Amino acid sequence: MFRNQYDTDVTTWSPAGRLHQVEYAMEAVKQGSAAIGLRSKTHVVLATVNKASSELSSYQKKLFKIDNHIGIAMAGLTADGRVLSRYMRSECVTHNFVYESPLPVGRLVVQVADKAQVCTQRSWKRPYGVGLLVAGLDETGPHLYQNCPSGNYFEFHAFAIGSRSQAAKTYLERKFESFMDCSKVELVRHALHAVKESLQEEELSSANCGVAIVGIGEPFVILDSKSLQAYIDSLEEGKNDQAAKLEVEEEGNAAVIERQDISGGAGVGVGAEGEGPTDMET
Amino acid sequence: MSMVFAPRMAEAAPSSHAGASWSPYDNNGGTCVAIAGADYCVIAADTRMSTGFSILTRDYSKIHQITEKCVLASSGFQADVRSLQKNLDARHQIYQHQHNKQMSCPAMAQLLSNTLYYKRFFPYYAFNVLGGLDNEGKGCVYTYDAVGSYERSGYSSQGSGQTLIMPVLDNQLKSASPLVLPPRESSTPLTENEAVDLIKDTFASAAERDIYTGDGVEIVIINKDGIRRETMPLKRD
Numbered sequence: 001m002f003r004n005q006y007d008t009d010v011t012t013w014s015p016a017g018r019l020h021q022v023e024y025a026m027e028a029v030k031q032g033s034a035a036i037g038l039r040s041k042t043h044v045v046l047a048t049v050n051k052a053s054s055e056l057s058s059y060q061k062k063l064f065k066i067d068n069h070i071g072i073a074m075a076g077l078t079a080d081g082r083v084l085s086r087y088m089r090s091e092c093v094t095h096n097f098v099y100e101s102p103l104p105v106g107r108l109v110v111q112v113a114d115k116a117q118v119c120t121q122r123s124w125k126r127p128y129g130v131g132l133l134v135a136g137l138d139e140t141g142p143h144l145y146q147n148c149p150s151g152n153y154f155e156f157h158a159f160a161i162g163s164r165s166q167a168a169k170t171y172l173e174r175k176f177e178s179f180m181d182c183s184k185v186e187l188v189r190h191a192l193h194a195v196k197e198s199l200q201e202e203e204l205s206s207a208n209c210g211v212a213i214v215g216i217g218e219p220f221v222i223l224d225s226k227s228l229q230a231y232i233d234s235l236e237e238g239k240n241d242q243a244a245k246l247e248v249e250e251e252g253n254a255a256v257i258e259r260q261d262i263s264g265g266a267g268v269g270v271g272a273e274g275e276g277p278t279d280m281e282t
Numbered sequence: 283m284s285m286v287f288a289p290r291m292a293e294a295a296p297s298s299h300a301g302a303s304w305s306p307y308d309n310n311g312g313t314c315v316a317i318a319g320a321d322y323c324v325i326a327a328d329t330r331m332s333t334g335f336s337i338l339t340r341d342y343s344k345i346h347q348i349t350e351k352c353v354l355a356s357s358g359f360q361a362d363v364r365s366l367q368k369n370l371d372a373r374h375q376i377y378q379h380q381h382n383k384q385m386s387c388p389a390m391a392q393l394l395s396n397t398l399y400y401k402r403f404f405p406y407y408a409f410n411v412l413g414g415l416d417n418e419g420k421g422c423v424y425t426y427d428a429v430g431s432y433e434r435s436g437y438s439s440q441g442s443g444q445t446l447i448m449p450v451l452d453n454q455l456k457s458a459s460p461l462v463l464p465p466r467e468s469s470t471p472l473t474e475n476e477a478v479d480l481i482k483d484t485f486a487s488a489a490e491r492d493i494y495t496g497d498g499v500e501i502v503i504i505n506k507d508g509i510r511r512e513t514m515p516l517k518r519d
Contacts, residue, residue, distance in 0.1 A: 065379070089379050097372045 011123045022120050022127050025149035029131035032075035034165045034198040035062060037133040037144045038158035038172060038191055040182045043215035044135035044142045046073040047191040049162070049198050050208050063212045063222050067092035069102045070136035071212050071220035075162030076149075077129035084112060084128060084147075105136030109145045109153045117151030131161045137214050160194060167197040184215060188231050196235075204232055307359050307407045308333055311494030312344055313443030314355035315484065316413035317455065317477045318421030318436050318469040322505040325413040326481045327355045328443075328489070328516060329498040340497035340518065347509065348374055352387040352414035353502050354394070357441030358428070359407035366406045369397055387414035391424040391432060398430030405429050409440040414504055421469045421504075435460035436469045443488035443495040450484050474503060482514050489516040 006012050007020030014020055033051040037044065050059040060078045064085040065071045070092065074081035091111055095103035112132070119125040132147040144156050158176045160168035171194045179187065188211060195209045202208060206225040209232075214220040223231070314327040327344035330337060345355045346367045354370070356363040373393060377385050385393070391412055398406055405428045412424040412432075425438035436457040439447040452459055457470040470477060481501055489496040496519065501512045 089376070093372050093375050096375070097368055100368075 009123060010120055010126060019120060022150045025127035025129050026131070028129035029076040029149065029161055030163060030165075032077075032130075032162045033062075034160055034162035034168055034195070035073035035075045035131075035133050036158075036160040036165070036168050036172070036191055036194045036198070037073060037135055037146075037156065038176070038179055038187060038194070039135070039142050039144045039156075040184075040187050041180050042142065043182075043184045043187055043213060043218070044137070044144050045184075045187045045191045046071060046133055046135050046212045047188075047195045048073050048075075048210045049164075049195055050210055059208075063210050065212075065220050065222065066108075066134075066136075067096075067102060068219040069138065069214060070105055070108065070134065071214055071222070072135070073133045073212070074130050075133075075165075076131055080128040081130040081132065084115075084130065084132065087115065088112060102138065104138040104140075105134060105143045105145065106138070106155075108136070109134050109147060112147050113151050113153040116147065116149055120149075120151055133159065133161060135212070135214055135220070137216060142215065160198070162198075164198040164200065167200065168194040171197045184213065184218075185231075185234075188213065189235055192231060192235055204235070205229070206232060306404075307362075309358060309407070309442075310338065310360045311442045312357040313439060313441035313447065313485070313488055313492065313495045314344060314357050314409070314411045315439040315447055315451070315481060316355065316411045316423040316425075316437065317451070317472075317481065318413065318423040319472065319474060319477055320469050321415075321419055321421065322474045322477070322503060323353075323413040323415060323421035323423065324474070324477045324481055324501060324503050325353045325355050325411065326485065326499055326501040327357065327441075328485060328495045329500055329513075330494065330496050330516075331360060332494050335493075337497075343500055345500055345502055347502075348390060349384045349387075349414070350509075351504060352385070352390045352412065353504060353509070354410060354412050355440075355502075356408045356410045358409045362406040363408045366397065366408050366410075370394065373397070386417050387412070387422050387424075388416055388434075390414075391422075391434070394424075394426065395430040395432045398426065398428065402429050409444075411438050411440050413502075415506070419506055433460065433465070435465075439484075441495075443485075443492040446488045446492055447484045450487065451480075454480055474505065478503065478512065485514070485516060 004014060004020050006014035010019060010021035034049040036047045046063060048062040052059040062074050066088045072085060088108060091108060092103045116128050119127045127149040129149060134145040136143055146154050146156060146159055158172040158179060175190060191211060196204050206228040211228055212222040311332040312328050312330055316325045325345060329341050331339045331342040344357060345353060347353050348370050374385055394412060407428060410426040414422060416422045422434055423438050424432050424434050426432045437451050437455055455470045458466045458468045478501060485499040496516045498516050499514050503510050
């Protein structure tokens with residue numbers, strides 16, 4: 001994209017009717033490493049490509065738990081993503097306090113979109129430089145949404161954002177019609193296949209990807225490296241008994257401590273504030 | 283700790299004496315007890331909710347689980363109690379997002395104290411007993427007044443039957459009395475089942491004499507294996 005005369009301010013329209021600053025913000029999302037989401041009738045799976053800026057550093061956290069029933073994957077400026085996830089968590093806690101029920105995913109997504117839109121219409125602000133894939137469950141079932149820096153939001157059966165996401169999207173477009181009836185294990189495998197497409201030359205391992213799942217009767221959980229490695233191994237062997245073993249192992253290897261249900265409310269969140277290398281983008 | 287605020291109870295019938303006015307508080311009665319053991323904690327409360335001389339319901343839980351290992355029992359004005367429980371739940375959710383783990387019982391004890399004192403000039407009319415396992419897995423009991431003054435001890439009771447039950451616990455629990463100085467927090471040497479039986483006996487006795495205590499007692503036992511509940515009916519008169 002070459003520089004334009006009308007791109008200095010987010011509040012300046014170009015003669016072609018575009019806001020270039022907003023488009024540049026969406027460009028930042030495309031530069032981040034890939035995030036993929038897909039859903040079935042019962043589950044939503046998020047997967048991310050984890051890129052470490054150097055061998056010495058740890059990779060940026062891109063998967064965040066927002067509430068027991070909602071989680072996000074982000075691509076782009078993860079600092080902006082952390083701020084948004086803090087906002088989303090706070091909205092969920094407030095809604096739970098006032099209504100004693102979980103915040104429907106669609107409503108949260110609209111609130112985030114409206115927040116993003118404000119930054120496209122103030123001269124002293126800049127748009128958020130992060131795209132979110134929001135996976136959640138509410139009374140109407142499992143949902144997957146995308147939030148853009150532009151303030152738009154879309155619902156998807158499956159989607160991918162970030163760099164080399166087109167490869168993942170091609171895989172998803174081929175397979176998405178079968179997703180609705182997939183079991184959880186099959187859905188995670190599809191997600192890992194899609195991540196593999198984005199990784200291209202690199203070998204898939206629990207070190208360079210992350211997976212999170214939310215489903216009916218299952219709170220949002222980010223898989224720990226042991227469970228994740230088990231899924232990756234099962235991809236290569238493609239055996240059914242591996243899949244059965246995974247189902248059993250998973251009950252034991254919950255990555256996140258879960259609260260008892262007596263009083264309801266959110267379980268443990270993942271994603272400490274202030275972790276990760278100094279790179280802005282992932 | 284002494285109660286620093288003494289709100290008036292709402293009248294059941296229209297009052298005839300001059301100077302009576304509306305009170306934001308009501309006392310729904312009831313009694314809460316907690317006992318700490320070496321590796322368990324027992325928290326119990328009766329299930330009667332009353333107002334004035336009437337019973338509102340015989341089956342109301344005054345016990346609320348806030349974290350995996352920490353349970354709050356509160357007598358007093360149940361609307362304030364519910365609000366306090368929701369407040370603590372929300373704060374706990376935020377803590378979990380920020381720290382990636384559940385709050386320990388001592389941490390929750392401090393949070394409860396701060397939350398109560400925050401409303402020092404319009405208090406939560408709640409008399410709380412917090413029970414659970416501390417970071418080392420030992421039983422702990424924290425007892426509060428309405429504005430947040432608190433102390434860790436081996437056992438405690440709060441509510442309308444408090445004065446009937448406390449002396450019995452002092453006598454039967456064979457642990458250091460919280461009144462002895464220097465303060466020593468010590469848990470009872472009794473076993474878990476002995477402690478539960480003692481609780482049942484004390485509630486049955488309190489229900490005889492205290493009109494606001496009765497109908498049933500809900501007992502929650504926390505140990506390293508998790509949390510379990512028991513209920514026992516009490517006299518309904």
